[in-house]
Amino acid sequence: MAQHAIQVVDIVKRFGNFTAVDGVSFFVEEGEIFGLLGPNGAGKSTLIRMMTTLLDITSGTAIIEGADVRKDPDRARRSMGVIPQAMTSDGDLTVWENLSIYSKLYGIPAADREKSIDELLELVDLNQWRDAPARNLSGGMRRRLEIARGLVHRPRIFFLDEPTTGLDPVSRVAVWEMITSIKHKRNLTVLITTHYMDEADRLCDRIAIVDHGKLVALDTPRALKSSIPGSSVIEAQFLQPPAGWQQTLEKLAAVNSIQPEGADMYRILTDDGSKTTTALVEAAVRSNVVVKTLTVQSTTLDDVFVHYTGRQLRDQMVDSPLYVSPVAWGK
Amino acid sequence: MLNFFQSGRMMAIVERDLRKFFRSPALMVAAMVFPLVQLIVLGNAFGGKIKDAKMGIVSHDTGPQAIRVIEALRAVQSNARTFQPIVYSDEQAMVAAVRRGDLNAGLVIPPQFSRDVYAHARPHIGLVLDNTDNFMTATFEDQLTQLVEALNQPEVQPRVVQQTALQVVELYPYIEYMKYLLPGSITLAMFVSVMIGGGIVYIDDKARGVHEGYLVTPITKLELVAGLNVAGALKAMGAGIVLTLLGSLIAGVGSTFQLANLLWLFLLIAATSFAFISMMFVMMVRVSDPLIPRAVFGILNTLLYFPSGAIYPIQAFPKWLQWIAWIDPFTYSVRGFKAVLLKGVGIAAIWPDLLYLGGFAMVAFALSTLLFKRTL
Ligand SMILES: Nc1ncnc2c1ncn2[C@@H]1O[C@H](COP(=O)(O)OP(=O)(O)OP(=O)(O)O)[C@@H](O)[C@H]1O
Numbered sequence: 001m002a003q004h005a006i007q008v009v010d011i012v013k014r015f016g017n018f019t020a021v022d023g024v025s026f027f028v029e030e031g032e033i034f035g036l037l038g039p040n041g042a043g044k045s046t047l048i049r050m051m052t053t054l055l056d057i058t059s060g061t062a063i064i065e066g067a068d069v070r071k072d073p074d075r076a077r078r079s080m081g082v083i084p085q086a087m088t089s090d091g092d093l094t095v096w097e098n099l100s101i102y103s104k105l106y107g108i109p110a111a112d113r114e115k116s117i118d119e120l121l122e123l124v125d126l127n128q129w130r131d132a133p134a135r136n137l138s139g140g141m142r143r144r145l146e147i148a149r150g151l152v153h154r155p156r157i158f159f160l161d162e163p164t165t166g167l168d169p170v171s172r173v174a175v176w177e178m179i180t181s182i183k184h185k186r187n188l189t190v191l192i193t194t195h196y197m198d199e200a201d202r203l204c205d206r207i208a209i210v211d212h213g214k215l216v217a218l219d220t221p222r223a224l225k226s227s228i229p230g231s232s233v234i235e236a237q238f239l240q241p242p243a244g245w246q247q248t249l250e251k252l253a254a255v256n257s258i259q260p261e262g263a264d265m266y267r268i269l270t271d272d273g274s275k276t277t278t279a280l281v282e283a284a285v286r287s288n289v290v291v292k293t294l295t296v297q298s299t300t301l302d303d304v305f306v307h308y309t310g311r312q313l314r315d316q317m318v319d320s321p322l323y324v325s326p327v328a329w330g331k
Numbered sequence: 332m333l334n335f336f337q338s339g340r341m342m343a344i345v346e347r348d349l350r351k352f353f354r355s356p357a358l359m360v361a362a363m364v365f366p367l368v369q370l371i372v373l374g375n376a377f378g379g380k381i382k383d384a385k386m387g388i389v390s391h392d393t394g395p396q397a398i399r400v401i402e403a404l405r406a407v408q409s410n411a412r413t414f415q416p417i418v419y420s421d422e423q424a425m426v427a428a429v430r431r432g433d434l435n436a437g438l439v440i441p442p443q444f445s446r447d448v449y450a451h452a453r454p455h456i457g458l459v460l461d462n463t464d465n466f467m468t469a470t471f472e473d474q475l476t477q478l479v480e481a482l483n484q485p486e487v488q489p490r491v492v493q494q495t496a497l498q499v500v501e502l503y504p505y506i507e508y509m510k511y512l513l514p515g516s517i518t519l520a521m522f523v524s525v526m527i528g529g530g531i532v533y534i535d536d537k538a539r540g541v542h543e544g545y546l547v548t549p550i551t552k553l554e555l556v557a558g559l560n561v562a563g564a565l566k567a568m569g570a571g572i573v574l575t576l577l578g579s580l581i582a583g584v585g586s587t588f589q590l591a592n593l594l595w596l597f598l599l600i601a602a603t604s605f606a607f608i609s610m611m612f613v614m615m616v617r618v619s620d621p622l623i624p625r626a627v628f629g630i631l632n633t634l635l636y637f638p639s640g641a642i643y644p645i646q647a648f649p650k651w652l653q654w655i656a657w658i659d660p661f662t663y664s665v666r667g668f669k670a671v672l673l674k675g676v677g678i679a680a681i682w683p684d685l686l687y688l689g690g691f692a693m694v695a696f697a698l699s700t701l702l703f704k705r706t707l
């Protein structure tokens with residue numbers, strides 16, 4: 001059997017009697033960029049923390065580069081770089097000092113340290129900021145510092161938990177470009193979580209969608225998009241439609257399914273965007289209904305996400321937890 | 332073991348903590364200001380000598396020895412000005428005046444006084460005290476004992492309005508209160524530094540995710556706990572050294588600057604710092620809520636500082652408080668510093684304190700390493 005870069009089998013994490021991760025299994029191949037998507041509280045961070053030895057595994061196994069995380073955590077740690085969701089760099093220290101401390105924590109010999117840090121600074125384009133205190137960096141630069149920090153020991157596998165959350169669109173693109181370029185330069189396998197579907201669509205080779213601690217879908221972005229009914233999505237809002245308007249819409253040409261979204265807004269999945277749109281406008285004119293807004297889009301990963309996880313935005317329905325990890329504070 | 336001490340990983344943790352400390356020393360400066368302010372304010376508030384207290388005198392003896400006593404008292408009035416003698420003719424009226432608070436004390440010279448002195452028949456002077464005010468009482472006893480000693484040592488026998496009377500015996504030269512406080516202030520500076528450096532900063536780092544970063548590296552539990560302890564102890568030692576030097580200058584303790592004493596003081600500072608930081612770690616190793624170290628700060632301070640003998644002698648405590656004093660590392664630290672700073676004695680006196688502090692540090696360190704969780 002060829003060795004997978006990451007191999008997770010039936011992994012479970014329980015906090016008390018709450019199951020945060022519920023029997024997830026997947027493989028990640030060498031050189032892949034693997035995306036982990038899911039609503040808030042789905043269990044993505046918990047999953048990553050188990051794979052990176054930060055949390056005890058309740059049951060199941062995680063094998064990183066052939067090292068069982070439970071049996072040989074040190075070997076696993078040496079083969080992976082981890083960028084946790086919280087910032088772990090130290091604002092009081094300079095960029096260079098942050099990297100130097102981590103080189104020492106990974107036991108990089110003093111002779112190689114300087115050179116490898118210089119290389120890293122080049123890689124994440126922070127060379128001119130090497131002596132700046134980390135707290136003075138912008139959000140995007142700070143993320144790049146975190147990325148460099150995760151790579152000081154030349155890991156083979158790179159875990160990133162929401163590296164682009166909280167960044168402006170330009171910095172976000174910059175971070176993603178950096179990740180892909182580093183991946184090629186250093187031959188990395190990347191496992192990444194994000195809430196931005198467009199990013200995941202463009203950059204991930206394969207995507208897993210997690211909800212309520214369970215794996216609900218796993219495939220390439222293209223395959224995921226074609227796995228849901230309809231090739232286009234129409235969103236339309238009407239002014240005081242008559243009763244039974246949803247049924248009227250359902251009968252329009254090529255319509256696959258309809259989701260009412262409140263405020264007389266409907267989300268229509270269709271196999272033929274233009275045909276359904278034409279029919280919709282005709283029907284509205286016929287019934288004297290005013291169309292307030294109308295958008296047509298081909299299916300995106302957002303639609304896949306909504307299809308598999310149900311709601312677009314989830315109000316955290318957790319009963320007020322007795323314990324909230326301090327790591328989650330300030331999120 | 333050698334390998335462990337060469338551990339670059341442990342030293343990396345120490346390096347990071349110290350760099351951070353020198354970048355933003357505000358917290359630590361605050362940690363040193365608190366004990367200094369306490370030393371200066373308490374030292375001056377309680378350490379001042381009593382002046383112009385009123386003392387009634389009734390003399391039933393008109394002999395030359397009685398006159399000598401009264402003259403000696405007048406001499407105190409014009410020199411040290413501790414008290415101001417007021418002559419009464421009626422003993423009962425004077426005692427009543429002490430009770431009312433019009434007088435702070437009264438002195439009774441008995442009729443046989445001069446004769447007893449000449450006959451060496453244990454001459455007595457009666458001292459009437461209002462012992463609701465400890466400090467005043469002690470001052471009077473002290474002054475009169477000295478005075479009477481100077482007058483070829485007739486006995487002072489305090490006869491007290493309420494009840495007790497103590498015979499004060501001081502082994503060492505008179506020590507001002509500020510000097511008495513200094514050992515406690517030095518210890519307190521190390522404690523506050525450990526509370527901030529080992530308690531508050533540690534939990535804040537944990538909450539901010541700094542430890543999450545450490546835990547994904549191959550660092551071992553022992554290296555991480557040792558690194559954090561060494562860093563915290565070094566910071567506390569810094570505070571201890573600064574307070575020892577500054578406090579000695581302020582309180583006027585010259586013996587600090589003798590070479591041998593410097594060595595003993597350094598040993599005490601090191602042992603205390605390690606004992607304190609490891610104690611703090613045992614308490615904080617499983618804590619993740621940043622409010623907790625802040626909340627227990629005051630409680631711990633009261634629980635450890637006050638029973639330590641730093642501001643009041645342990646011998647005056649009830650049993651249960653003596654038990655706290657007995658296990659409290661503060662006690663041993665304060666005792667050690669007192670021995671060196673106030674009594675000028677060295678290793679011969681402080682080795683039991685050093686031994687206790689060292690043992691305490693090792694037990695607490697082992698315990699915190701055991702309790703430390705290498706996961707989130
Ligand atoms: N230490 C803990 N104790 C108890 N429950 C926890 C703990 N850590 C996480 N949880 C719960 O487990 C669930 C999954 O949390 P997790 O952080 O893995 O979600 P996530 O998918 O990363 O969400 P987000 O997108 O918000 O980061 C949540 O309901 C959370 O409340």
Ligand SMILES: [Mg+2]
Nearest residue numbers: 044045046085
């Ligand atoms: Mg998360």
